[in-house]
Amino acid sequence: MKIAISGKGGVGKTTVAANLVKAFSRDGYSVYAVDADPDVSLGQTLGFKREDLAKLQPLIDMKEVINDKSSGGGLFYDLNPEVDDVVEDYSLKMGNIKFLRMGGVKQGGSACYCKENSFLNAVLNSLLFDQEDVVILDMSAGIEHLTRGTSEGVDLIIIITEPTKVSVQTTRVVQQLARDLGIKKAKVLGNKIRHEKEKEFLSSQFTEEELIGTVSFDEKEWEKAMSEEAGVLDSEELLPNLEEIYKKILEEVSS
Numbered sequence: 566m567k568i569a570i571s572g573k574g575g576v577g578k579t580t581v582a583a584n585l586v587k588a589f590s591r592d593g594y595s596v597y598a599v600d601a602d603p604d605v606s607l608g609q610t611l612g613f614k615r616e617d618l619a620k621l622q623p624l625i626d627m628k629e630v631i632n633d634k635s636s637g638g639g640l641f642y643d644l645n646p647e648v649d650d651v652v653e654d655y656s657l658k659m660g661n662i663k664f665l666r667m668g669g670v671k672q673g674g675s676a677c678y679c680k681e682n683s684f685l686n687a688v689l690n691s692l693l694f695d696q697e698d699v700v701i702l703d704m705s706a707g708i709e710h711l712t713r714g715t716s717e718g719v720d721l722i723i724i725i726t727e728p729t730k731v732s733v734q735t736t737r738v739v740q741q742l743a744r745d746l747g748i749k750k751a752k753v754l755g756n757k758i759r760h761e762k763e764k765e766f767l768s769s770q771f772t773e774e775e776l777i778g779t780v781s782f783d784e785k786e787w788e789k790a791m792s793e794e795a796g797v798l799d800s801e802e803l804l805p806n807l808e809e810i811y812k813k814i815l816e817e818v819s820s
């Protein structure tokens with residue numbers, strides 16, 4: 566299964582993605598944690614070493630290797646054998662978690678990066694061999710990275726929102742785009758909730774069907790932003806309420 570995390574800048578995409586990686590890994594899934602954000606914050610948030618992250622090649626660099634191997638067989642040939650061979654060189658491992666950097670996913674002005682996007686998507690899809698494999702995609706802020714290429718095969722997109730009008734507006738744009746792109750399911754997750762009033766605000770903006778849950782503002786999480794301490798994988802617990810949301814996500818992707 567393939568789960569994408571999207572939303573406005575700074576709402577908590579990387580934090581939620583890291584928590585989900587941890588939950589799936591704990592439950593024995595093979596997890597591919599994929600950073601679609603150029604600043605590789607997911608790797609850091611999970612707790613991979615800075616020097617290892619700095620050395621990690623992005624998936625887009627694999628394109629040359631595969632093109633060479635398949636003697637220009639085009640983009641839509643079966644990538645599985647080739648990817649199997651080379652994916653090891655493009656990932657950092659921790660237990661049953663593999664961390665990968667996308668790199669190169671962009672769409673600037675009128676230039677089309679469709680080929681690159683399709684390639685990256687084909688690589689990701691070829692990683693998913695069975696039911697126990699899960700890809701968690703940490704998207705960058707905004708919508709420009711959400712293209713037909715990157716969204717293909719996404720089973721569920723989770724749009725993180727803060728309880729503000731601006732964040733809700735972005736969420737609606739992403740919801741619409743997800744529908745246009747044919748993503749099967751989209752859910753909204755409210756984050757950094759401090760007051761009941763904020764929860765009520767989100768409940769007034771989204772239907773029960775749309776809203777998968779809310780996560781409280783967590784002082785410990787907030788403190789982390791100022792410290793150099795270990796990543797999410799080293800900490801004891803998930804974010805408040807994330808366990809319940811994780812269970813709902815499991816239901817969504819398996820139904």
Ligand SMILES: Nc1ncnc2c1ncn2[C@@H]1O[C@H](COP(=O)(O)OP(=O)(O)OP(=O)(O)O)[C@@H](O)[C@H]1O
Nearest residue numbers: 574575576577578579580706757782783786787790
């Ligand atoms: N529930 C929460 N309670 C308190 N702080 C939180 C919570 N969720 C996230 N944060 C903090 O908010 C900041 C932004 O979170 P994060 O980096 O996950 O957002 P993002 O959406 O990935 O940002 P970007 O758009 O820059 O990629 C971080 O310092 C994180 O620790």
Ligand SMILES: [Mg+2]
Nearest residue numbers: 578579602606
């Ligand atoms: Mg982020």
